Amino acid sequence: MTKPSRLAVVRRNLKLILGNPLGALGFGIVLLLVLVAIFADFIAPYGYADLNVRDRMQGPSPAHLLGTDQLGRDTFSRAVVGTRVALLVALPAVGGALFFGMLLGMTAALGARWLDNAIMLFLDTIRSFPTVMFALAVVALVGPSLATVVAVVMITSVPVYGRVARTQTLALVNSEFILAERTMQASFLRILFVHMLPNIFGVLAILAALDIPAVIALEAGLSFLGLGVKPPTPSWGVLLRDGYALIRSTPWLVVAGVIPVILATLGFTFFGEALRDVLDPKLRGRG
């Protein structure tokens, strides 16, 4: 039996995801969001900070697809540029959490007993802060910014990845194929990089895909509280913050802010779950 090429595996998995209606929907939405984020400057019909006081607080119209805000800025353009902010927070934060979680989890599993205990206790300690509460404490001390949001999300997510990486590593160390590699005198580094890393990474990647919606929601939430990105940077949370302040005069701002958040969380969730079902059928339906 020849080993299928990497490209063929990706193509097969993509086909499986697209074969599931929700997976296809999720994939479509994710692709759309990524494209919107990349080409935001071309898609947005107006500048995200362009003021036009004469046309302020309008409802949707052909000129302003999602209406305008209290300063006459085009809400659609702001939502489009906000996509970039959302992904700029979510992807590095989840990627960083995955990396450090894997590092800590594998170290705990392969290291000495005391190191294992110390790392796990450290992760449990971080986990003992409710995410938003921890975020608020950090923001209060170091001030709000995009970097703070990324750091907070990364720190609070590391324990979950660390725990899973540890369990996965422990299971692998005792598995038969690793034992076989050892008897064949494969070096430690070869076992680590060729055999263990890909197996651990797969599980963590699924976790990461399922984590992205929560991270997007957290960024939007912090920005909604005025503790995330700073104006005039248009985060979806900032749109909602403006909308909330004006909820009694116009419903459009809230509606315009809610649409991309719901689209993103649903899209990434459906995509992540389809990805999980394809890559790890054992996890199916675990919730």
Next chain:
Amino acid sequence: MPAYAAKRILLALLTIFLAVTLMFIMIRAIPGDPVSILLGPRATPELKAALIERLALDKPLYTQLFIFYRDLLHGDLGLDVFSNRSVTAIVFEQLPFTLELIFAAILWSALLGLALGLLAAARPNTRLDKALAILSTAFVAAPAFVVALLSLLLFSVHLQWLPAIGAGESGNIPDRLYHLVLPSFAIGLSWVGYIARIVRASFLEVLGEDHIRTARAFGVAERKILLSYAFRVGILPVITLLGVGMAFLLSAAVFTEIVFARPGIGQLVISSINSRNYPVVMGSVLVSSVIFVVSTTISDLVNAMLDPRIRSAL
């Protein structure tokens, strides 16, 4: 069981101890002078001197840490920068509002989630099951503050069915419940999804076990199998989930309290951040972490009590 309980409680205490230490380090690790940070821009020289004295900032670090713990053990979280009232009193004044919200959310979402999950588990792979799966996933994905904003827009501003602001008149129970409807709906909705999914998965697993097959072979009614035999084991993951749920709901409550202008610990933290009242921020965060650790510990203990296999895991 006593050995497991002792270990688990010890671990919880250790976690709380470390969380407090982490908090202490965080405050001290901030660049600049902790007194100015803790007191904010309104600090007078007298206030600064008093805080240096109180936190023993002129003493070595281990003395500071010791004093920090000693005060905490006495339930002393420091003083409000503005009113000079005890932070402990302020936090515990707001806490009942948040707990009331969380319990209301857990109650309705657990009941509905359980019902939906059982429905799906009773008819696996039917159209109903698939529809419920999509619905649960959509619920899980919906962020609490988005649900809060939309329900505020629809039910309070547009239809004007439910109140938009506050927690209701104190002592007037119907009024307070009335004010709980929308906020608890907002933070409970994703839990309906979580619980429905976990209930379905767990019951399907249990229903495939031998003792259920035996019961079926003896002709026990399907309803009785589901609600009695399978229930005892199938319900376990829900209990674990509820412990974790406390943390999620504490986080979600922050947003909901802001959206519905409800009093509570989230509202307290946000207003304290905005007024740079750091002792109150830190006190609230510590109290909510302790609540979280206690609730996960309790759920672990209950779980171990119900399922002896778990006891050997620690």
